[in-house]
Amino acid sequence: MFHYKLYYFDVRGSAEPIRMLFALAGEKFEDYRVNDEEWTTMKAKMPNGRMPVLEINGLQIAQSASILRYLAEKFGYTGKTxxxxxxxxxxxxxxxxxxxxxxxxxxxxxxxxxxxxxxxxxxxxxxxxxxxxxxxxxxxxxxxxxxxxxxxxxxxxxxxxxxxxxxxxxxxxxxxxxxxx
Missing domain, CATH: 1.20.1050.10 (Glutathione S-transferase Yfyf (Class Pi); Chain A, domain 2)
Structure with missing residues (x-):
């Protein structure tokens, strides 16, 4: 079983399509909203010092496009052929x-x-x-x-x-x- 945790600020932004994919697929995920104070300490722990980041059972994936393509492929939203x-x-x-x-x-x-x-x-x-x-x-x-x-x-x-x-x-x-x- 996968545990998904999405890190992003408390705004829609580039994380919103990722959230939408989870909702469409009916998949549970932890939507971790980072505030500015937290971000100063968390930034160094992120793969590229930016967000969004998707954590899957402890493994971190950076870049919204990479996250989107991974989830879209996994959940069947990349096209049929x-x-x-x-x-x-x-x-x-x-x-x-x-x-x-x-x-x-x-x-x-x-x-x-x-x-x-x-x-x-x-x-x-x-x-x-x-x-x-x-x-x-x-x-x-x-x-x-x-x-x-x-x-x-x-x-x-x-x-x-x-x-x-x-x-x-x-x-x-x-x-x-x-x-x-």
């Missing part, structure tokens, strides 16, 4: 590229980098958003099931749905031009 699995990975990697591309905008938005927020939005966020959302539109329209790949939910659906949930709360009209998404 090798082709579907490759397509799911492609969807997830497109999303990771998008997150990388908008990082400069996010740093301006949060005041960690000098610059005009509107200018940064137009320069970095809008082109990345159009590329990702157009890709998702094509995948969803072509698949026709409401899922990115195949006829059931995958870890890529969860990661992207979590981001869209946050985006929709912050900017509800952002998805107007992308009805499939």
């Amino acid at each position: 090798l082709i579907e699995k490759a397509q799911v990975d492609a969807c997830y990697e497109e999303f990771r590229d998008f997150r990388y591309e908008i990082h400069r905008f996010i740093t301006v938005l949060r005041g960690k980098r000098p610059g005009d927020v509107k200018e940064a939005y137009l320069k970095w966020y809008v082109p990345a958003k159009k590329r990702l959302f157009n890709f998702l539109e094509i995948m969803l329209r072509k698949n026709g099931t409401g899922f990115l790949v195949g006829d059931s939910v995958t870890y890529a659906d969860l990661v992207i749905a979590e981001y869209m949930n946050v985006l929709f709360r912050e900017r509800p009209n952002e998805l107007d031009a992308f009805p499939e998404v």
Whole structure:
């Protein structure tokens, strides 16, 4: 029997799709929410000094993508065929590229980098958003099931749905031009 313990801060963030996988699979896990004070002492004990970290019977796995892929494979949320699995990975990697591309905008938005927020939005966020959302539109329209790949939910659906949930709360009209998404 496996004992799963997920370490992350008391926010949704990159741990939320992991939590969603556990819920979908009906698997019990310890959802350990780390506060800032605890983190200063725990950081050195984490494999890469960051979170999320999934502990399985004492073995630690770092990096949200590694955790997601491991659990998705174990619980059956990677796609049903090798082709579907490759397509799911492609969807997830497109999303990771998008997150990388908008990082400069996010740093301006949060005041960690000098610059005009509107200018940064137009320069970095809008082109990345159009590329990702157009890709998702094509995948969803072509698949026709409401899922990115195949006829059931995958870890890529969860990661992207979590981001869209946050985006929709912050900017509800952002998805107007992308009805499939």
